[in-house]
Amino acid sequence: MSNRALLLFDIDGTLLVRGADAHKDAVHAALTRVYGIADPAWPRIEAAGKTDIEIAREILVASGVSPHVIGERATEFRVAAAEEYGSRCPRDLSDRVAPGMPELLHYLAGRTDVLLSLVTGNLEPIARLKLARAGLAKYFAPGQGGFGSDDEDRMALPAIARERAGSVNWPHPRERTWVIGDTPRDIACARADEIRCLAVTTGPYGIDDLKGADGVAEGPEQLRELIDAELDRG
Numbered sequence: 001m002s003n004r005a006l007l008l009f010d011i012d013g014t015l016l017v018r019g020a021d022a023h024k025d026a027v028h029a030a031l032t033r034v035y036g037i038a039d040p041a042w043p044r045i046e047a048a049g050k051t052d053i054e055i056a057r058e059i060l061v062a063s064g065v066s067p068h069v070i071g072e073r074a075t076e077f078r079v080a081a082a083e084e085y086g087s088r089c090p091r092d093l094s095d096r097v098a099p100g101m102p103e104l105l106h107y108l109a110g111r112t113d114v115l116l117s118l119v120t121g122n123l124e125p126i127a128r129l130k131l132a133r134a135g136l137a138k139y140f141a142p143g144q145g146g147f148g149s150d151d152e153d154r155m156a157l158p159a160i161a162r163e164r165a166g167s168v169n170w171p172h173p174r175e176r177t178w179v180i181g182d183t184p185r186d187i188a189c190a191r192a193d194e195i196r197c198l199a200v201t202t203g204p205y206g207i208d209d210l211k212g213a214d215g216v217a218e219g220p221e222q223l224r225e226l227i228d229a230e231l232d233r234g
Contacts, residue, residue: 005231006165006172007108008119008146008158010181011127013048013203015105016096016134020047023126026085031056033084034077035070037063048204049185051121051148051157052081078149082125093134098202100220105139107224113231115165115172118145119157119179119189125149154185155192162193178230180223187212198226 012020024047031037037060045058056077060070108114116139120127124147131137144164146157158179165172179190182203187210190197199205199213200223210216215230217223 003176004113004115006115006117006162006177007227008117008161008177008179009140010179010183010186011118011120011122011130013182014180014186014200015098015101015136016093016130017098017202018096022088022090023085023122023130026088026126027052027056027081029084029088030077030080031059033080034073035060035063035065037065049121049154049181049183051152051154052123052126053078053148053152054121054154056081057152078123082123085126086129089129089133091133093130097134097136098220101202102136104220104224105136108227109139115144116140117161117165118147119154119161119181119186120145121148121154121157123147123149154189158189158193158195162195178227180227182210184209184212196230198223198230 009015045055047055057070105116108116118127118140122130127147128137131140144161146161150160151157158177159171162171162177174193174195177195179186179195179197180200181197182200183205187197187199197213198215198217199210200217200219201207201210202219207216215226217226
């Protein structure tokens, strides 16, 4: 059983800020391309903390697409969304990285008792391209993490990430796993897997919105302090 701390970082609003426009446009373009939705943007879906597939489903349901058709074309949509994002993603996203986050990741990567990973609602190809263009890919190993392409329900993603960090029979232990995110849904998915959660106000939510977490930081410097305290407590 591993004694390393598995830190599951969210991407949008946590690692990156102001970086969702190309992503949103890619999802809308893929919905038009695959399902023929004339204006996917009209249903005003609250997207923060949801998976790409959940967001797409909500738009499609609001647009009158039947559940059968949604499911039948789901794989095609995933491929199309990744392709559309690839054609829209800026070549350099380094200016969208939350200030102080590269320093925090560099510090954590240097600790021998920490394993960095991801839990994000992004489809994995989109998540990996974002991190590469932002200069953060080196901190997150391939084959690790939980993504919106693994399960539509974000609540399922921490368990998937723990399994990948260990094995099917011996997933990474809950007591050595933390979700780190910026929305109430990050907190909810941690609670669904009975693991701890640290929140940061780099996204659209403030301290009061995130008080359900085990600790709330106002930025990466405070987040480092919270992580150190969590790891020191065993």
